[in-house]
Amino acid sequence: MKKFQLSIVLLTTLVMGACANKNVPQQSTQIYIPSPTVVKYGDSQSIETVTADFGSTDLQTVAETMTRSLLQSKVIQNSISAPTVTLAEVKNQTTEPINTRMMTEKIRTQLMKSGQVRFAISANEMQSQVDETKRQNQSGMYRNDGTAKPSRMEGAKYRITGTISTIVKQNRDMKDIFYNFNLNLVNNESGLLEWAEEKEIRKTVTR
Amino acid sequence: MKHVKIYSWLAISGILTLAACSSTSTFKQSAAPVESNSSFDTLKYGESKQPTTFENDVKTKITNLKTIAVTDISFSQEFKNAFYFEENKIKRSDAKSESKSQVTPVRPFEPIAPATKNNDASEKPTPNIEQKNQYDNKNIYMHNVGFMEVQATLVELPSPTLPPEAPANNMKEESQQNNSNSNKSEASNSINIEHSYTKKYGIERKINYREIRGLSGPIKGMLLKAGYKLVQGKPNVARIDQNDDYFDIIKRIEAGDFSGADYVLYGVLTGLTQKNHSSSITGTVNAMSINDLEIAIDFSLIDTKTHRVVASFIASGSATDNRIDGEAEGYKPNTTKMVKQLSGNLAESVAYHLASQDFITSEFAQVSSPRVIPGTDKYRYDESNLRVYK
Numbered sequence: 001m002k003k004f005q006l007s008i009v010l011l012t013t014l015v016m017g018a019c020a021n022k023n024v025p026q027q028s029t030q031i032y033i034p035s036p037t038v039v040k041y042g043d044s045q046s047i048e049t050v051t052a053d054f055g056s057t058d059l060q061t062v063a064e065t066m067t068r069s070l071l072q073s074k075v076i077q078n079s080i081s082a083p084t085v086t087l088a089e090v091k092n093q094t095t096e097p098i099n100t101r102m103m104t105e106k107i108r109t110q111l112m113k114s115g116q117v118r119f120a121i122s123a124n125e126m127q128s129q130v131d132e133t134k135r136q137n138q139s140g141m142y143r144n145d146g147t148a149k150p151s152r153m154e155g156a157k158y159r160i161t162g163t164i165s166t167i168v169k170q171n172r173d174m175k176d177i178f179y180n181f182n183l184n185l186v187n188n189e190s191g192l193l194e195w196a197e198e199k200e201i202r203k204t205v206t207r
Numbered sequence: 208m209k210h211v212k213i214y215s216w217l218a219i220s221g222i223l224t225l226a227a228c229s230s231t232s233t234f235k236q237s238a239a240p241v242e243s244n245s246s247f248d249t250l251k252y253g254e255s256k257q258p259t260t261f262e263n264d265v266k267t268k269i270t271n272l273k274t275i276a277v278t279d280i281s282f283s284q285e286f287k288n289a290f291y292f293e294e295n296k297i298k299r300s301d302a303k304s305e306s307k308s309q310v311t312p313v314r315p316f317e318p319i320a321p322a323t324k325n326n327d328a329s330e331k332p333t334p335n336i337e338q339k340n341q342y343d344n345k346n347i348y349m350h351n352v353g354f355m356e357v358q359a360t361l362v363e364l365p366s367p368t369l370p371p372e373a374p375a376n377n378m379k380e381e382s383q384q385n386n387s388n389s390n391k392s393e394a395s396n397s398i399n400i401e402h403s404y405t406k407k408y409g410i411e412r413k414i415n416y417r418e419i420r421g422l423s424g425p426i427k428g429m430l431l432k433a434g435y436k437l438v439q440g441k442p443n444v445a446r447i448d449q450n451d452d453y454f455d456i457i458k459r460i461e462a463g464d465f466s467g468a469d470y471v472l473y474g475v476l477t478g479l480t481q482k483n484h485s486s487s488i489t490g491t492v493n494a495m496s497i498n499d500l501e502i503a504i505d506f507s508l509i510d511t512k513t514h515r516v517v518a519s520f521i522a523s524g525s526a527t528d529n530r531i532d533g534e535a536e537g538y539k540p541n542t543t544k545m546v547k548q549l550s551g552n553l554a555e556s557v558a559y560h561l562a563s564q565d566f567i568t569s570e571f572a573q574v575s576s577p578r579v580i581p582g583t584d585k586y587r588y589d590e591s592n593l594r595v596y597k
Binding site: 122123124125126127130133134137138150151 | 488489490491492493495527529530531532
């Protein structure tokens with residue numbers, strides 16, 4: 001009986017000791033050693049196919065197509081001086097969170113580089129314009145002759161509006177996404193649609 | 208003999224010297240346009256570098272200068288005011304005295320109490336007795352005149368104490384007094400009292416004839432620049448009994464108001480609009496307080512000799528004094544700045560119309576050419592622009 005009791009005590013001591021030994025190495029492995037990562041600069045123009053979502057390649061394709069088409073339009077070609085344009089809303093009618101502002105701004109940059117179009121600031125950028133004008137004119141800190149006066153902004157003759165929409169179809173093995181990007185140039189005074197262009201992109205994912 | 212030789216030598220040498228001088232002057236003239244035969248590029252002056260004939264032009268212009276007078280802007284302003292007049296008369300036949308009082312009688316019917324609104328002929332006027340002395344009968348057009356006479360005979364009225372002449376706004380009190388007279392009619396002699404009540408109301412129309420001064424300065428400046436001489440005309444002061452002959456410019460020309468002027472630029476105000484409102488600025492949290500002033504003037508340029516209208520147009524001018532968040536800050540528009548802006552804008556419009564009707568040359572009508580943007584083909588092919596070759 002005594003032997004049995006002694007063996008139980010020893011066993012318990014061994015188990016506890018084993019547990020205690022197990023805890024010690026755990027505390028020592030708390031120092032996190034990250035797995036080695038590699039940072040690379042890639043080609044910004046290379047085709048990106050990580051997922052079927054709207055990506056950088058789509059953005060570049062759309063911007064290039066739209067810019068080329070707009071610069072070849074009669075409105076731009078036949079105008080005496082560079083017409084003033086503003087960016088209006090491009091509605092995202094897809095289920096994806098697409099930053100449409102980034103698309104239109106990319107188009108704006110490319111059009112500006114051409115020198116054939118002048119851009120007036122859009123409604124989204126008005127707050128900074130108003131703040132600056134107010135600061136110059138109403139803070140009392142600036143000379144009158146050098147300040148940017150209010151009510152002297154130049155209104156845009158045209159505005160760029162558009163939509164991006166998708167048709168998504170999928171089965172167990174395949175997913176098909178059809179993007180349709182539509183851009184319009186509207187004459188602000190007459191309300192006439194002076195130019196329109198669309199770009200279609202199809203992307204398929206198979207298992 | 209020696210003297211003769213000396214004189215002859217002197218004469219010959221003098222002739223030769225004169226001939227040499229004359230030949231050098233001709234040589235200079237002829238040598239000026241000669242081009243060098245060197246192989247280097249020659250520097251040539253184009254036509255723009257030639258001596259200008261500006262002085263001659265100015266001389267011819269000065270001899271042909273016409274004189275012009277610019278009037279101030281005439282206008283008429285019509286006022287419509289409501290008036291109301293009410294009078295009571297009480298006549299006693301036995302007391303050998305006649306008294307007048309403005310007492311509200313015991314009326315057989317309630318008089319109409321007109322609404323309190325001006326400038327609306329369709330509505331009935333305000334009961335304001337004090338207005339009656341302000342109006343000139345000549346200019347009063349009665350749209351509606353009410354007249355009512357009440358005669359009443361009271362028997363055995365005990366020497367009524369007639370109320371003194373009381374102010375018109377004491378109506379309620381007067382009415383009560385009259386009633387008390389009636390109550391005292393017991394145990395008195397027979398007195399014949401004639402009681403009359405008159406009420407007049409209507410719309411008074413009044414027209415003021417005036418001139419707006421201080422707008423024609425920039426127009427005069429523009430005409431001076433265009434090469435005209437200016438004559439200051441006499442101001443057009445309205446008479447007391449002024450009517451629409453205030454706008455008879457021919458009468459003023461013949462009266463010698465613009466003596467010495469070949470032309471008179473005569474302007475009559477067509478419209479004047481002032482707008483003050485606040486509007487939110489889209490895409491911001493701010494609002495713009497907008498203060499606009501616009502004017503339209505009908506101008507006629509009249510030849511003072513033939514009385515022909517040489518040019519005629521409506522010129523307009525506008526001025527704004529906008530302020531971001533002005534309404535919240537209680538901003539008051541700067542009218543001085545606005546009037547200055549307005550007159551300058553008006554002068555530009557006048558210059559444009561005079562040029563379009565060939566009265567002045569278009570160089571004085573500052574017609575702005577469309578701006579050409581750097582980077583465009585138009586800018587690139589325009590030789591007047593700076594070019595950078597790489």
